[in-house]
Amino acid sequence: MFKMRYLKLAVVLVVGMLALGAVVIAQEPNTELSGDLEIFSWWTGGGEEAGLLALIERFQEQYPNVNVINAAVAGGSGVNARAVLTSRMLSNDPPSTFQVHAGQALNALWVRAGRMQPLNDMFEANGWMEQYPQGLLDLITDSEGNIYSVPVNIHRSNVMWYVPGKLAEWGLEVPGTWEDFLTTTCPAMQAAGVTPIAVGENWTQVHLWESVALGVLGAEAYQGLWDGTTSWTSEEVNNVFTTFAAVLDCANEDRNALSWQDAAQRVANGEAGFTIMGDWAAGYYLIDLELEPETGFAWAASPGTSGTFMMLSDTFGLPVGAKNEEAARAWLSFIGTAEAQDIFNPLKGSLPANITADITNGDLYNAYFQSAYTDWTTNAIVGSLQHGAVAPPAFLDGFGNVIASFAANRDASQATANAATLALQTGIGQ
Amino acid sequence: MIKNNGQVMALLVLLPSILLLGLFVYGFIGWTAYTSLTDSNGLQQLSGLPSNFVQLRNYSDLFNGSLNERFRIDIVNTLFFTLLFILVCLVLGLTLAILLDQKIQGETVFRTIFLFPMALSFVVTGVVWKWLFNPERGINSLPELIGLPGSDFRWFISEEQWLPFNWQQMPTFLTMFALGLVIYFALRWYAKKRAQWAAFAGAIALLLLMLITFDVPRQALPLISEEHGFNLALFAVVIAAGWQMSGYTMAMYLAGLRGISDDLREAARVDGAGEFGVYRYVVLPLLQPITLSAVIILGHISLKIFDLVYTMGGDTNLFIDMPGLNMYLTTFRGQQFGMGAAIATVMLIMVAFVIVPYLVTSFRTEDKR
Incomplete structure (x- = not known):
């Protein structure tokens, strides 16, 4: 009797452990990456900040040993942040990754000055060449076909x-x-x-x-x-x-x-x-x-x-000389996925840039975005x-x-x- | 040269601060002045390219380029603002100080109340007065409380302008200003019987008068044709800044008033001066050094003002715009470092006009001692 009970307990324990192990394997937290990851943006309030924090939280579940530093600079639709970023880049102290608008804000300055690293390999490895609309890819690509940033959202201006x-x-x-x-x-x-x-x-x-x-x-x-x-x-x-x-x-x-x-x-x-x-x-x-x-x-x-x-589109890029480049690449690979964009965009109030995101889900994206998405996929695109x-x-x-x-x-x-x-x-x- | 150990020691002790001052103040002033002569900009610096020396192009663009109207508006704004701000602070400060000097009850309480705004940051002042000056809900609606019609003056967003003039007339105005100064000194020298100096100044005055009569300054310095004037929106900034700084002026005057011994006043009264006469002939002349210090301090605050207009007007309200704000935006939003440095240098020169005469007079008084 006594032994039988032990056996049962052992079976339950083993099964439990196996189940737990399966969960752990499914989540697969990466413990190899560590160190500081400094994310620079001007998202300091409202839905923007909530979206960024939710992204960081999910990222840290996957990379528990990476210490994320949220280096957001408040104010003036990014004027102050850009001033800080410029002086940091000039003194060769770039953050691990920074927010930048897709298009000339990225290309005419940072890319032209040779301060960004191409991310073509990441786009190809993740299959993003097919997951991002061509018009958007054009805005983050230079004349030599190098892609320089990962878009997280789409906004409409008009x-x-x-x-x-x-x-x-x-x-x-x-x-x-x-x-x-x-x-x-x-x-x-x-x-x-x-x-x-x-x-x-x-x-x-x-x-x-x-x-x-x-x-x-x-x-x-x-x-x-x-x-x-x-x-x-x-x-x-x-x-x-x-x-x-x-x-x-x-x-x-x-x-x-x-x-x-x-x-x-x-x-x-x-x-x-x-x-x-x-x-x-x-x-x-x-x-x-x-x-x-x-x-x-x-x-x-x-x-x-x-x-x-x-x-317009908010993107994140990888500066030359980025601190903890491995972690920065992991971050960029993460925010480009449909999963990350479905976490971020409903909070920020924008369209996901990745077209495999769950846009038809009415719980995530409200009536406005349902209609905007139709326009996004059918209209002529200008910047x-x-x-x-x-x-x-x-x-x-x-x-x-x-x-x-x-x-x-x-x-x-x-x-x-x-x-x-x-x-x-x-x-x-x- | 060096006479004793004491001097060596003094030099050694002073050396660190001389070096630090030389590098971090004068060195950087020099560097900014140099940058203002180049076309340095964000793209160039980030690419590691050298900037090109463009001589005075940034300055000629600022004063005469079609794209830099904002800077010229700033210059006109800052001149009007400085004049009004100093005037408001001096008059209010002196009045409050004289009232408080009447040995009234609860003087410390009033003094603290009047001085308190100075402890605030200009940012706080800007936000609070921005609310107060809200055209729909602010002090404009105060008269409505007692049944009178509210005011419809739009305060810091008013687009009304007084005293319109063409920018081309600026050289003429400057010459007239110089003429006024020369005549003032000529009269002073004449009163002091320094006849040859007075005659010399008189000759210069005549020359300037002739230049103005024949419209030479305007023709010699052909500037872009643009309307400028006194923006009524500046009243809002003057009131907010005056509210903050007149208490400080009051404190300075109060200290000055306390320094005037009662013997002098008594002596004046014995000589038959009324209460007004005591102030007119005894107190005010003795307060002159205080007025000078106050003008210097207020003047350099107003010429460099940034935070107050930024919080009140946002980044681009040209009716209350000031050079400091323009410099920040040109340098960091537009990443035109050369142009930003040029604006900074013009600001330095304007402040120097206020500070240098003060330094000269204070050196002179020290020499006399």
Whole structure:
């Protein structure tokens, strides 16, 4: 009897251990990698930070011996972070990996200066060449075919937000073109005592400008601004500025006092009709203001841009001389997977860059992202100016000043001339 | 040369600080000045390429290039702001100090209250006043509490402008300023009977007057045609900065007032001066050195101001923009190191205009002792 009981216990123990072992083998924590892994970003608040922390947590389950240092620098849509990063790179003290926008923010600076390591082997080993859309791969590849960073998400810039109930109340429809907006929507809303379009501080004005430019020029000519086929001194660019001036006339006058959230909130409150902002605004409406998609708030492509997806993407790269390169490579291999992107993007409020991610899962990705994903896979893709895809930092900095001057004096021909000079000086379209 | 061990010892003791100062202050000033003459930028530095020497191109771009209107707005803003800010602080500070000097009850309490804002960071001041100046909900709506219509002045986002002038007139204004200085010194020398100096200055004044009459400065220095002026939005910054720093000016004046012995006042009263006369002829002249120190301190704060306008206006509100903010953004957002260094050098020169006369006078007074 006694022995029998022992035997049973032993069997249970053995089976239990085997089961446990199977679990352990399935999880397969890698204990070989160790040391510090310094991840540099400007994600310090809200869903962005939550997403990053969730990624780090999952990563550490897989690599328990790696000590992750979250070196995020707060403030100013990455201005401060980029200042810190530049001085660290100049003094040859790069972090293990850092956040950078896909496109010219990466290529015209870090890649051109030879400060990044190609990651082609990682993309090929993980089968990512087929898992990432070609348009996105083009933005992170140099002229020699080397890939330099791993995208974690996709945002759309040319989105116009509104409240459907209010719009019905005013008896108006979503304008399809800027022409419609300026001739029909704007006067009707002003007559009703509503601000037709809400806009905030300088960078949101540049953000609005890129949507106006895309709507007036069309995808091809907009793209041409950056590859040199559309001249900055042309009549079309002048038209963009005159349209932009008319749009600003339809906007709130206290723009310099508002953040993008303030502008978005005016729309939610019914004080303003529309606002144009990237799709991080969906997260603001959903989580901060607790509105229901499609009833509490709704969206459309900004006027004249339906069929075009103006994108930006956050990516992570591997600098030359990265500390603990092995761990950095493990991190990059991890964040490029569909699993990691399904952890990160629902929290950050963005589309996964990896097309094998579980996008159709309505629990992870809300109604906005379901619709955005359809556009992402079917629309023409162009890059955002304000968010680093099409122009280097030097151009963007100067262009912010051009827009600030223009908002004050509304001189389209001067703004066109200044933008052209700036493009020439910073090597745009060459 | 070296007379005794004492001097050797003194030199040895001073050497570390001389070396550190020389390297970390004057060395870096020199390095910045050199960088401002190059086209140094982020891409070039990261690629390990040498920067090209471009002489004064950055400076001519700043003062005359079509892309650098922001810098010229900054210069105009900073001049108006500095003048108003110093004026507000001096007048308020002196008034408060004189009131507190009347041996009132609870003086320490008031002194602490008035001095307290200085303990705050400009960042805190900026955020708080940004809320207070909110055009919809801030102090604009105060009159509504008692049933009056609210104000519609838009404070720090106001786009109104007074005293518009063309940037091309700047050389003329500078010449007029120089003329004013020369006439002032001529009169002073004349009053002191240093006739040949006064005559010399008079001649220079005549020359400058002729230059202005024939519009020579504007033609000699052809600048870009641009409208500038006094942005009303600056009132918001002046009030916030004045709120923070006038308590400090008050403390300086109060110390000065305490240093004036009652004997002098009594003597003035005996001579028949009224209370106003005592201040006009005895107290204020004796406070002159305090005023000078206050102007220096306030002047260099206002010329270098950054945090207050950054928190109030964000990174690009040109109506309250200042050179310090422009320098930061040009250098670190635009990664144009050469251009950023040029802005920094112009700021240094402006501050030098305030500091150097002060140093000269203080050296002179020490010599006299």
